Amino acid sequence: MLPLFIVEPELWRQPDMSGRQWAFVSECITELRDSLAALGQPLVVRSGSAVEVLQSLHVEHGVTALWSHQETGNAWTYARDLAVGEWCRAKGIPWQEERQGGTIRRLGSRNGWAKRWDTFMAEPETPPPPALPSLSGIEPGAVPSPSDLSLRPDACPERQPGGMRAASTCLQSFITERGESYRTAMSSPLTGFEACSRLSPHLAWGTLSMRQVAQTTWQRQREIKASPGPHGAWRGALSSFSGRLHWRCHFTQKLEDEARLEFENLHPAYDGLRPAEPDAVRLEAWAKGETGLSFVDACMRSLTATGWMNFRMRAMLMAVASYHLWLDWRKPGEHLARLFTDYEPGIHWPQVQMQSGTTGINTVRIYNPVKQGHDQDPDGHFVRRWLPELAEVPDRFLQEPWKWDEAGRILGKTYPHPIVDHLAAAKEARQKVWAARRGSAFREEAQRIQDKHGSRKSGMPLTGRKRKAKTDNRQLPLLPEEEAAS
Ligand SMILES: Cc1cc2nc3c(=O)[nH]c(=O)nc-3n(C[C@H](O)[C@H](O)[C@H](O)COP(=O)(O)OP(=O)(O)OC[C@H]3O[C@@H](n4cnc5c(N)ncnc54)[C@H](O)[C@@H]3O)c2cc1C
Numbered sequence: 002m003l004p005l006f007i008v009e010p011e012l013w014r015q016p017d018m019s020g021r022q023w024a025f026v027s028e029c030i031t032e033l034r035d036s037l038a039a040l041g042q043p044l045v046v047r048s049g050s051a052v053e054v055l056q057s058l059h060v061e062h063g064v065t066a067l068w069s070h071q072e073t074g075n076a077w078t079y080a081r082d083l084a085v086g087e088w089c090r091a092k093g094i095p096w097q098e099e100r101q102g103g104t105i106r107r108l109g110s111r112n113g114w115a116k117r118w119d120t121f122m123a124e125p126e127t128p129p130p131p132a133l134p135s136l137s138g139i140e141p142g143a144v145p146s147p148s149d150l151s152l153r154p155d156a157c158p159e160r161q162p163g164g165m166r167a168a169s170t171c172l173q174s175f176i177t178e179r180g181e182s183y184r185t186a187m188s189s190p191l192t193g194f195e196a197c198s199r200l201s202p203h204l205a206w207g208t209l210s211m212r213q214v215a216q217t218t219w220q221r222q223r224e225i226k227a228s229p230g231p232h233g234a235w236r237g238a239l240s241s242f243s244g245r246l247h248w249r250c251h252f253t254q255k256l257e258d259e260a261r262l263e264f265e266n267l268h269p270a271y272d273g274l275r276p277a278e279p280d281a282v283r284l285e286a287w288a289k290g291e292t293g294l295s296f297v298d299a300c301m302r303s304l305t306a307t308g309w310m311n312f313r314m315r316a317m318l319m320a321v322a323s324y325h326l327w328l329d330w331r332k333p334g335e336h337l338a339r340l341f342t343d344y345e346p347g348i349h350w351p352q353v354q355m356q357s358g359t360t361g362i363n364t365v366r367i368y369n370p371v372k373q374g375h376d377q378d379p380d381g382h383f384v385r386r387w388l389p390e391l392a393e394v395p396d397r398f399l400q401e402p403w404k405w406d407e408a409g410r411i412l413g414k415t416y417p418h419p420i421v422d423h424l425a426a427a428k429e430a431r432q433k434v435w436a437a438r439r440g441s442a443f444r445e446e447a448q449r450i451q452d453k454h455g456s457r458k459s460g461m462p463l464t465g466r467k468r469k470a471k472t473d474n475r476q477l478p479l480l481p482e483e484e485a486a487s
Contacts, residue, residue, distance in 0.1 A: 003058070003136060004037050006030050008048045013150040015077050017346070019339035020147050020155030021308050022206075027144050028163030029208055034141065036165070042133040046142040048149070051081055052088045062139075064094055070207065071098040071106065073257045073347040076264070102211035103250030104257050104347065111453070114254070118247055122215040159307040160342055161202055168203035172214060175200070176221045176239070183238035189377040190300060193311030198242060201309070201343035204249065211246065218243050253347030255454045263350045264331070267454075268361025268446055270437045279328040286420050287322050288336045290387075293412070293419035296374030296400055297321050299387035306387075308342035313377070316356045317368040323357035324367045324430035325423050330357040351454075358434050361447040362455055365434050367427045374400035390416040 013023060034044040047054045058064055067089060072078055089096040100106075103118035147154075161167065175198040186196035203209040222239050225232050256262060266272055286292045290301035300318055304310040310318070315337070322333035334353040338344045351360075358365045378384055381399040384391065390411065391402060398405035403412060403419055412418045437443070 002042075002133065003062070003139065004042060004044045004133065005054075005058075006033075006044055006046050007051050007054050008046060008145050008150070009051060009081070010048060010145075010150050011050065012077055012081075013152060015075065016335045017075055017338035017344060017349075019344075020152040021157040021160055021340075021342050022344055023147055023150060023152055024155075024157070024160065025163040025202055025308075025342050026206055029165075029206055030144050032164035032166065034144075037133060040130065040133040041135045043141045045139055046144055048142075048145055050084075052084050055085065055088060059092065059094075064092075067094055067096045069096070069098055071100050071104075073104050073253050075346040076260060079260060101207070102253070103247070104253045106257065108254065108258060111254075111455070114251075115247065118250055122212050122246075124212070126210070126212055126216065155339075157306065157308045157342070161199060161309065163202070163206065163208065165208045168200070168208040171199055171203065172209060172217060176218060180238050180242065181234050184234065184241050187311060188313045189383075190303060190311060190314050191378060191383050193314075194307075194309070197311055199309065201345070205343045205345040211249070215243070215246055218246070249345075249348060251456065252351045253345070255351040256347040258453060262354060263346065266359040267351075267354050267450055268359060268443070270361060270443050270446065271359040271434075274433065274437055275323075275327055275329040277329055279332050280326070283326045283420060284322075284328055284332055284336075286417070287318075287326055287328070287333065291417050292321070292326075292421075293403070293417040294321065294325075294370045294423060295384050295388055295391060295402060296378060297370045299378075299384045302387040303383070304337075304340050308340065310341075313373075315352070316366070317370060317373050319353055319356035320366060320368045321370055321423075324434075325370070325421050325426040327426070327430060330354060330359065360450065361438070361443065362451045365431065367431055369427065370423055371400050388416070 012018060030044065030046060034046070037044045047058075055064065055067070067085075072082070086096065088094075100121070103114075103121055105114070105117065108114070161171075179195055180198065182192065182196045183198075186192035200209060200214060204211065204214065218239055222236070222243070225235050225239070259267070287297075287301070290298040290305065292298055297318065300310060300314045304314075304318070319330070319333065319337065322328045323330055330353050334350065337353070338346075338349055341349070354360050355363050356366070374384065378400075381396050384399050391399060393411065394402045394405055394408075398408075402408055402416065
């Protein structure tokens with residue numbers, strides 16, 4: 002058996018990929034190479050297109066079968082998988098793709114999906130092999146540098162480290178120490194860094210499997226239940242966390258089932274609503290953390306430096322781009338994808354559309370960035386850390402520096418004036434988005450989307466289910482993922 006990692010330069014040239022993601026992945030590969038070497042055969046690394054690499058290994062060594070993990074990636078990896086499948090068929094080589102989580106390929110219907118998730122996660126983990134027979138005459142190959150892949154410099158000084166050791170430490174510290182305040186502390190960027198699990202890059206790049214995380218969490222829940230207590234906030238925290246593991250696959254399933262949502266509005270009623278070519282000045286100000294809306298800018302700068310952000314602040318950043326700045330979701334979505342070390346297309350694109358209001362089945366949630374600042378950063382510590390330009394601004398004006406009498410000393414000089422009047426912009430956006438939701442054609446398509454993708458526990462009623470009251474699409478019940486944001 003040849004343990005192989007194919008580095009595909011063309012993948013790393015895609016607009017959603019970035020240097021920080023590669024830095025994380027290359028740390029993972031380097032560690033895995035050493036771990037496999039200790040078993041007898043180091044990981045072999047080859048660069049090039051997957052088909053070309055497989056073909057050249059086949060010519061040299063004769064490939065009899067191929068195993069890989071099953072991936073719900075972006076459109077580029079989907080096309081690559083089709084090419085690899087074709088190559089395997091042409092060569093008569095069987096290809097076994099192992100399922101990674103709760104996402105199901107060629108799923109007929111969402112009914113019963115959650116139960117299938119539970120069954121899959123409860124199956125025993127596959128143990129690592131005790132030894133790997135060493136293969137002679139195969140060079141392990143070098144792990145490419147960012148410049149080998151023509152990646153642009155991407156400084157991310159506080160990025161999480163890659164590798165299985167880091168993943169295991171992160172999981173253990175969360176379920177035994179950090180996680181107790183999960184429910185109360187997850188929404189603030191001040192406390193979220195410590196209180197959230199921070200497992201997302203490990204789940205995205207495979208240094209932990211979903212089954213490992215789910216089973217470790219269940220085990221800890223059983224221990225807590227069996228112990229005399231007091232349990233503090235642990236029971237609620239772990240139950241909440243466990244629910245989010247379902248959400249991960251609930252979202253990934255959406256992209257698996259409808260790959261076009263990486264590029265197209267899920268609900269066509271929003272086609273043409275925002276200009277296809279976003280306003281370049283607004284996009285740049287948002288992307289650089291220079292909108293003049295201090296909490297938004299602090300979140301963007303923090304994300305740029307750390308590669309991570311909690312759910313609520315990701316949602317707010319996307320909502321400000323989509324509503325207040327009225328930018329089509331695709332370019333802001335690509336920018337966030339590049340900034341996230343944990344970029345996971347199957348979560349990312351459905352979330353981007355949900356926070357932009359283009360799914361047709363979710364409540365339109367327009368965050369007030371000033372209120373979020375007051376709620377989540379009441380003493381201004383977070384804004385002060387990321388916006389040193391505002392050092393002189395008194396606490397009570399930190400979230401709205403333009404209201405300070407002496408704002409003229411700073412605004413337009415070291416820090417920008419707000420790029421929009423956020424209240425007026427939100428009002429205008431709300432009117433435009435709701436206008437697109439009127440009419441029976443809108444509702445019919447929304448129903449199709451709900452039937453295909455919606456949570457079976459909540460959301461719009463499914464076709465055929467008895468409705469309690471006349472449907473008013475302004476009052477669609479919340480999906481569980483929205484409840485967390487409210
Ligand atoms: C616009 C936007 C884009 C996003 N893009 C990504 C992305 O590219 N990659 C990514 O992993 N997450 C993404 N998320 C979801 C969520 O914000 C992150 O999963 C979470 O913040 C990661 O931190 P954590 O591991 O500490 O999460 P925890 O709160 O500790 O949750 C544990 C795990 O559950 C899953 N999870 C948690 N919240 C969600 C959610 N709302 N939807 C789906 N799965 C969830 C993730 O796998 C996460 O790692 C996005 C959210 C938004 C609003």
